[in-house]
Amino acid sequence: MAALSPHVLVVFVAVLLLATATTTRCHRHGRHHRHAAKGDAVAAAAATLGVTDINAICRTTPHPDSCLASTAVHLDAAAEKLVASSISVQLLPPNILSVALASLRGALSAVSSLSPVLSSALSAPPPSSPPGASPLRRGAAQDCLELHAATLASLSRSASLLASPGEGLPSVRAHLAAALTNKATCLDGLAGASGPEMDGLLASLDDAYAHVTNSLSLVAGRGDSDGGGSAASFAAAVAKIIHHNRRLLEDIGDYSDNGGGDDDDDNNNDKTVVITVAKDGTGNYRTVGEAVAAAPNNSATRTVIRVKAGTYEENVEVPPYKTNIALVGDGRDATVITGSRSAADGWTTFRSATFDAFLTHAGVSGEGFMARDVTFRNTAGAAKGQAVALRVNADMAAAYRCGVDGHQDALYAHSFRQFYRECAVSGTVDLVFGNAAAVLQACALVAKNPVAGQSNVLTAQARGDPNEDTGFSVHNCTVAASPELLASAVSTRTFLGRPWRPYARAVVMDSYLGPLVDRAGWVDWPDAEAGRADTVYFGEYGNGGPGAATDGRVGWAGFHEMGYDEAAQFSVDSLISGDEWLAATSFPYDDDV
Ligand SMILES: *[C@@H]1O[C@H](CO)[C@@H](O)[C@H](O)[C@H]1NC(C)=O
Ligand SMILES: *[C@@H]1O[C@H](CO)[C@@H](O)[C@H](O)[C@H]1NC(C)=O
Numbered sequence: 001m002a003a004l005s006p007h008v009l010v011v012f013v014a015v016l017l018l019a020t021a022t023t024t025r026c027h028r029h030g031r032h033h034r035h036a037a038k039g040d041a042v043a044a045a046a047a048t049l050g051v052t053d054i055n056a057i058c059r060t061t062p063h064p065d066s067c068l069a070s071t072a073v074h075l076d077a078a079a080e081k082l083v084a085s086s087i088s089v090q091l092l093p094p095n096i097l098s099v100a101l102a103s104l105r106g107a108l109s110a111v112s113s114l115s116p117v118l119s120s121a122l123s124a125p126p127p128s129s130p131p132g133a134s135p136l137r138r139g140a141a142q143d144c145l146e147l148h149a150a151t152l153a154s155l156s157r158s159a160s161l162l163a164s165p166g167e168g169l170p171s172v173r174a175h176l177a178a179a180l181t182n183k184a185t186c187l188d189g190l191a192g193a194s195g196p197e198m199d200g201l202l203a204s205l206d207d208a209y210a211h212v213t214n215s216l217s218l219v220a221g222r223g224d225s226d227g228g229g230s231a232a233s234f235a236a237a238v239a240k241i242i243h244h245n246r247r248l249l250e251d252i253g254d255y256s257d258n259g260g261g262d263d264d265d266d267n268n269n270d271k272t273v274v275i276t277v278a279k280d281g282t283g284n285y286r287t288v289g290e291a292v293a294a295a296p297n298n299s300a301t302r303t304v305i306r307v308k309a310g311t312y313e314e315n316v317e318v319p320p321y322k323t324n325i326a327l328v329g330d331g332r333d334a335t336v337i338t339g340s341r342s343a344a345d346g347w348t349t350f351r352s353a354t355f356d357a358f359l360t361h362a363g364v365s366g367e368g369f370m371a372r373d374v375t376f377r378n379t380a381g382a383a384k385g386q387a388v389a390l391r392v393n394a395d396m397a398a399a400y401r402c403g404v405d406g407h408q409d410a411l412y413a414h415s416f417r418q419f420y421r422e423c424a425v426s427g428t429v430d431l432v433f434g435n436a437a438a439v440l441q442a443c444a445l446v447a448k449n450p451v452a453g454q455s456n457v458l459t460a461q462a463r464g465d466p467n468e469d470t471g472f473s474v475h476n477c478t479v480a481a482s483p484e485l486l487a488s489a490v491s492t493r494t495f496l497g498r499p500w501r502p503y504a505r506a507v508v509m510d511s512y513l514g515p516l517v518d519r520a521g522w523v524d525w526p527d528a529e530a531g532r533a534d535t536v537y538f539g540e541y542g543n544g545g546p547g548a549a550t551d552g553r554v555g556w557a558g559f560h561e562m563g564y565d566e567a568a569q570f571s572v573d574s575l576i577s578g579d580e581w582l583a584a585t586s587f588p589y590d591d592d593v
Pocket of ligand 2: 441442443476589590
């Protein structure tokens with residue numbers, strides 16, 4: 001009971017605070033609704049939303065025609081949803097909320113209707129490939145189908161989050177950014193594929209995801225410019241109050257746990273399933289894959305998979321319904337999971353991963369994946385191109401004292417919010433890449449020997465839409481060369497990052513940069529569109545060491561020598577809402593810069 005009551009209290013206090021905050025806002029705006037009438041007020045606003053309002057709101061989106069089409073079909077349903085959920089608090093003004101919900105419904109119906117198209121285009125190989133067409137890469141079809149299912153889950157989750165008080169806009173934006181990343185990853189895998197069916201598929205994907213882009217733009221940073229009474233600052237204020245009180249309540253919880261009986265704790269521990277993996281047969285299973293398969297489906301409580309010391313040669317996938325897994329090894333030098341898939345052997349980058357956690361299921365909470373004291377390795381080698389050791393597309397995923405070891409594309413921080421603490425990440429080109437919002441804190445980034453003539457690049461972030469809250473934050477880390485790279489006669493250049501997509505964001509802060517870091521710091525993406533150097537955001541703050549001097553850095557508009565305020569936007573709390581979920585992992589973290 002001691003373990004449960006703080007949560008109940010949190011919910012209760014949060015509801016109270018939300019109610020109070022709303023009352024305050026209404027008063028500030030000079031309105032005097034009775035509490036009971038708020039749901040009606042929201043519905044009324046949606047019902048009376050005029051054509052002019054809809055036009056004005058849709059004009060702010062990247063694809064106004066798609067927005068208007070969605071509202072024409074779904075606005076009434078969106079209004080009904082608001083009434084049915086009888087919410088007394090919204091983080092968006094009612095008219096924008098209605099359009100955003102209608103847009104999400106449009107996205108869901110457009111993306112759902114793609115399912116049969118995708119299946120027929122991808123399930124069966126075309127009877128005769130057109131001349132010059134290359135076969136699909138291994139896993140490409142499966143990637144797209146799984147990513148498609150993940151997108152559908154993220155869209156419905158976004159809709160329900162938006163229509164209920166609670167986690168609020170950062171979670172909605174995390175899901176929508178993940179959906180857009182899913183599309184980009186499907187296209188990455190299909191690259192090179194052609195034929196009439198494929199062209200039709202690509203066009204339908206663009207049309208369907210226009211609704212997702214619109215939905216994201218409707219919930220992104222809205223109202224930031226119109227002063228203190230804006231929806232965004234209101235949302236931020238409410239979120240702060242809730243965080244603050246959560247912490248207080250957690251402190252109370254800790255206190256009573258320390259002083260109270262152990263019986264309650266045992267009660268709680270009963271729910272945790274522990275599965276042991278040992279190569280020598282002394283555990284429940286001999287392989288990690290078997291343990292994952294045996295873990296309960298859609299679990300709301302933790303399953304601990306304890307992997308005893310040993311080298312496990314296998315490719316392991318944690319599928320969406322294996323929620324709440326914590327992988328615990330005997331130390332990153334002792335427990336190693338290793339594979340060798342690579343692009344050169346025909347795999348898509350996505351599918352090359354030795355270990356992946358693909359948890360985009362619509363869970364209630366705590367769907368995150370955790371790992372500690374394990375190394376994930378890909379042994380394909382530098383000459384085999386992209387070869388992922390660890391891929392994570394799971395929200396609120398955290399790794400502690402882990403190793404990620406490969407060459408090109410070692411750590412695929414694909415999507416959602418992720419945290420890596422005291423991990424050792426080693427490899428060569430695009431060492432950490434993807435479109436997650438990820439913080440690497442107190443980690444060692446180790447550059448190894450690339451193929452002759454290649455440069456090392458520590459980050460390749462892939463933010464593709466300016467409304468996405470994604471980016472990489474390397475905080476309090478060390479950047480060093482591996483012994484082999486140090487000993488090598490060739491002088492390999494090592495850069496902090498390059499922009500995989502136009503709005504890439506990556507920062508390096510409070511870190512030790514060894515002499516290997518190139519004076520230019522950052523480097524172009526090959527064959528990028530003109531002007532990418534202006535649309536990216538690359539930053540440095542508070543770094544030391546021989547590689548930290550910024551006087552020779554690239555002169556791009558998108559490069560920033562940051563001050564504290566800028567740097568603080570990439571802290572654990574700002575970038576990944578860490579204060580909301582990291583305490584539950586028991587991993588140490590620092591929420592400030
Ligand atoms: C979990 O779900 C998968 C996929 O639906 C199914 O194959 C498996 O049998 C389920 N396992 C359990 C323990 O229910
Ligand atoms: C910085 O990193 C070191 C390990 O390299 C760790 O001991 C220390 O706690 C970290 N400090 C913060 C503020 O994260």
